[in-house]
Amino acid sequence: MTPSFMNTLQQITDQNLADIEQAKAAGRAAIGFYCLYSPTEIAVAAGAIPLPLCGTRNDPIAAAEEILPRNLCPLIKSSFGFAVTDTCPFFRFSDIIVGDTTCDGKKKMFELLSRYKTTHVLQLPQNQDPATALPFWRAELERFRRIIEDRTGVIIDDARLRAAIQLMNRERAARKALMDVNRLKPAPLPGSRLLEVLFKVGFLADKEKGIALMKQAALEATKGTLHADDPKGSGRKRILLTGVPVGLGSDKVVKIIEQSGADVVALENCSGYKQAFAVDEDKDPMDALAEQYLATPCSVMSPNTGRFDLLAEMIRGFSADGVVDLTWQACHTYNIEAFSVDAFIRETFGMPTLHLETDYAESDTEQLRVRIEAYLEML
Numbered sequence: 001m002t003p004s005f006m007n008t009l010q011q012i013t014d015q016n017l018a019d020i021e022q023a024k025a026a027g028r029a030a031i032g033f034y035c036l037y038s039p040t041e042i043a044v045a046a047g048a049i050p051l052p053l054c055g056t057r058n059d060p061i062a063a064a065e066e067i068l069p070r071n072l073c074p075l076i077k078s079s080f081g082f083a084v085t086d087t088c089p090f091f092r093f094s095d096i097i098v099g100d101t102t103c104d105g106k107k108k109m110f111e112l113l114s115r116y117k118t119t120h121v122l123q124l125p126q127n128q129d130p131a132t133a134l135p136f137w138r139a140e141l142e143r144f145r146r147i148i149e150d151r152t153g154v155i156i157d158d159a160r161l162r163a164a165i166q167l168m169n170r171e172r173a174a175r176k177a178l179m180d181v182n183r184l185k186p187a188p189l190p191g192s193r194l195l196e197v198l199f200k201v202g203f204l205a206d207k208e209k210g211i212a213l214m215k216q217a218a219l220e221a222t223k224g225t226l227h228a229d230d231p232k233g234s235g236r237k238r239i240l241l242t243g244v245p246v247g248l249g250s251d252k253v254v255k256i257i258e259q260s261g262a263d264v265v266a267l268e269n270c271s272g273y274k275q276a277f278a279v280d281e282d283k284d285p286m287d288a289l290a291e292q293y294l295a296t297p298c299s300v301m302s303p304n305t306g307r308f309d310l311l312a313e314m315i316r317g318f319s320a321d322g323v324v325d326l327t328w329q330a331c332h333t334y335n336i337e338a339f340s341v342d343a344f345i346r347e348t349f350g351m352p353t354l355h356l357e358t359d360y361a362e363s364d365t366e367q368l369r370v371r372i373e374a375y376l377e378m379l
């Protein structure tokens with residue numbers, strides 16, 4: 001990846017905190033989100049800045065464990081730890097935070113989080129039934145729209161919603177185009193670099209800046225310049241990472257796979273391809289948002305058939321040689337679903353998966369390395 005691109009990305013990232021401060025001083029609200037099920041379009045339609053708040057670092061976890069149980073998912077503990085230690089500027093900037101009743105740990109954590117910040121929790125159905133779950137979810141999003149209107153003082157009419165959907169679709173299209181660069185063989189973008197770009201762009205207050213950056217990254221990658229300092233042989237195994245979300249600070253598995261001589265060509269998780277969707281721009285905007293967001297293929301849904309469709313499409317499209325399925329410790333839904341994911345991929349592609357359960361600490365790095373190296377040798 002060219003140093004000049006990474007410098008630009010870093011400069012824009014550094015400037016972003018000042019941009020948010022300035023926007024807030026000028027009267028714009030900031031709204032913190034914890035889950036892909038929450039439609040950020042509703043915040044954007046109100047002129048607010050949507051900020052992703054899922055914790056990806058290990059350092060705030062010790063503080064969280066003074067209140068939360070230790071045997072809880074590190075993503076939940078990290079998110080909560082940032083709040084209790086007041087060490088996340090994006091949490092501080094948020095005028096209201098938005099959660100969803102996804103897994104048990106997260107929804108109960110939001111009850112405690114509401115002691116620190118105004119919190120709204122969307123009641124998420126546990127299945128995607130169009131006859132029962134969808135109308136319930138549509139009503140829940142309508143309630144969310146009213147809450148954001150009250151908070152921001154902006155009436156979110158259909159015209160505003162349509163404009164927000166168009167903007168967010170353009171952002172997701174740019175994310176998808178960047179991720180799709182790695183359909184090429186050999187993959188031009190190391191997974192760790194792809195993750196870094198996607199992660200940093202996610203915080204930018206100015207969506208147009210993020211879109212332009214991702215387009216530039218994709219263009220440079222396809223020309224080969226991003227890869228010029230990091231040539232890869234075509235014999236490297238191509239790994240698809242599925243499972244829980246990862247970000248900077250919780251990306252140790254991505255790094256170990258790369259250090260072990262393979263390429264992480266695609267991320268089928270909330271940090272990656274689960275965000276590669278487009279909301280229907282021709283339908284009633286609230287109907288379209290409800291349908292699209294409810295269809296998110298996360299393990300908190302039962303059943304979660306969409307994940308298998310997405311995995312099959314991605315294994316073929318990215319020519320994956322292997323699949324690493326990552327579960328955060330104490331995440332029951334991804335942990336249990338790992339069995340079905342492995343069975344599906346064995347039956348459909350004749351390929352075993354590697355299921356890893358870990359947390360954000362570095363203590364098991366060498367154990368993970370041994371398992372990853374053994375898996376790569378087997379492929």
Ligand code: SF4
Nearest residue numbers: 035036037102270298
């Ligand atoms: S993995 Fe599921 S619960 Fe977690 S952020 Fe993504 S959609 Fe939400």
Ligand code: SF4
Nearest residue numbers: 073075103244328331
């Ligand atoms: S990784 Fe699992 S336990 Fe952790 S927040 Fe997501 S669904 Fe919940």
